[in-house]
Amino acid sequence: MSSFAGVDLCPPCAGSACETSADCGYHLLVVQDYSRAKEKAPTGESIISRPFRVGCHTWQIELFPNGDNPSCADFVSLYVCRLDDYLNNAVDAKFSLSFVDQAEKQKPVYILGTETCSFPHGGSRGHRKFMRKDALERSENMRRDGFTVRCDIMICCEEDDASGTGPPRYICQHFSTLLESKVGADVTFEVSGETFAAHRCVLAARSTVFMAQLFGPMKEGTTSSVIRIEDMEAKVFRALLRFIYTDSFPEMEKECVREEAQDVEQGQEEDEMHLQWLRGLFTAADRYDLQHLKFICEKRLSEDIGVSSVASTLVLAEQHDCxxxxxxxxKFIQAQSSSCLKRVMSTNGWGHLMTTYPSILNEVIAKLASKKRKKHST
Structure with a gap:
């Protein structure tokens, strides 16, 4: 297609936020004549940027105007792809995909806080549901039937995690081996009927809550050989342990890599299961004071807001002071049409929001009124 243009912008790192352990840069994908692109490109067909270089590797931005599969046909899908086969090795990198005016998402400190993803040759990472098409078309990002997407990439070194929030990689690899082999495990958790063997020192080193529970004032309550947790799903606790031991977002390969759904119904079911799992992991991260994991979950939940989920997500944010x-x-609610707002208000989550957190309802009304005033003033 001729409805895009690519701009290479790969400045050197500046300031204390970017260390010499990472190569970084960004690229702009300028999409023009969006209406025509959306009309002409069926679901599964993409707009691609020109190849660009960051950290001795070749990359490309791939945008699907009508989603990359039927389960997300109401959304724009957006990915960054690695094209080269340099040394035939996977490349570990952090990345952020945003609109050009979203300055907060382009700051080095923001990118440093995102999870590290592995990019094999030809591998892609990104968002099946980057933004609803109708929300995009009404947003300030759309200008003269076009918009600009920015992709920031930071290549991580082999020795250390570029975020500076986790242990060196060789330690993570050692911890990962411990988790798999259970050698030296000295504490057992029983979570929703499933048992997990772990190492007190590893847990305490990563979480102040585990430190207090296993070695501090809370230790009196953990004299039993098995610590039971009834209010958490086993798959959530498993993911929590995986993050603690590896400092990588759990189930990263499964959740980050684009997968084709067999049909719309199956895709929707998978999305709902993933959303519930992500909410549980967000809650667990807050409970055990794992701020890096909580930040990653917050970012993913923010990107996965929809008509059916926004009210429940608001309740979750209020419960955990996020x-x-x-x-x-x-922002999502403000961008919706009247018909979409009616659908939001008909969900079970909205009813729970009204009865449990009426103060949030007042904030929502104030935001909508502010949007209306701005619309009339222009």
């Missing part, structure tokens, strides 16, 4: 996630929900 202002960033709360603001993402408000």
């Amino acid at each position: 202002s960033g996630l709360k603001m993402a929900c408000f």
Whole structure:
């Protein structure tokens, strides 16, 4: 297609936020004549940027105007792809995909806080549901039937995690081996009927809550050989342990890599299961004071807000005092049409929101009124 243009912008790292352990840069995909592109490109067909270089590797941005599979046909799908086969090795990198005006998502500190993803040759990572098409078309990002997407990439070194929030990689690899082999495990958890063997020192080193529970004032309550956790799903606790031991977002390969759904119904079911799992992991991260994991979950939940989920996500944000996630929900609601707002208000989550957190309802009304005033003033 001729409805796009690519711009290479790969400046050197500057300031303390970018260390010499990472090569970084960004690329702009300028999409023009969006209406025509959306009309002409069926679901599964993409717009691609020109290849660009970051960290001795070749990359490309891939945008699907009508989603990359039927389960997300109402969304724009967006990915970054690695094209080269340099040394035939996978490349570990952090990345952020955003609209060009979203300055907060382009700051080095934001990118440093995202999870590290592995990019094999030809591998792609990104978002099946980057943004609803109708929300995009009404947003300030759309200008003269076009918009600009920015892809920031930071290549991680082999020795250390570029975020500076986790242990060196060789330690993570050692911890991962411990988790798999269970050698030296000295504490057992029983979570929703499933048992997990772990190492007290590893848990305490990563979480102040585990430190207090296993070695501090809370230790008196953990004298039993088995610590039971009844209010958490086993798959969530498994993911929590995986993050603690490896400092990588759990189930990363499964969740980050684009997968084709067999049909729309199956895709929707998978999306709902993933959303529930992500909410549980967000709650667990807050409970055990794992701020890096909580930040990653917050980011993913913010990107996965929909008509059916926004009210429940607002409740979750309020329960865990997460202002960033709360603001993402408000922005989503403000961008909806009247018909979409009616659908939001008909969900079970909205009813729970009204009865349990009426103060949030007042904030929603204030946000909508502010949007209306701005619309009339222009």
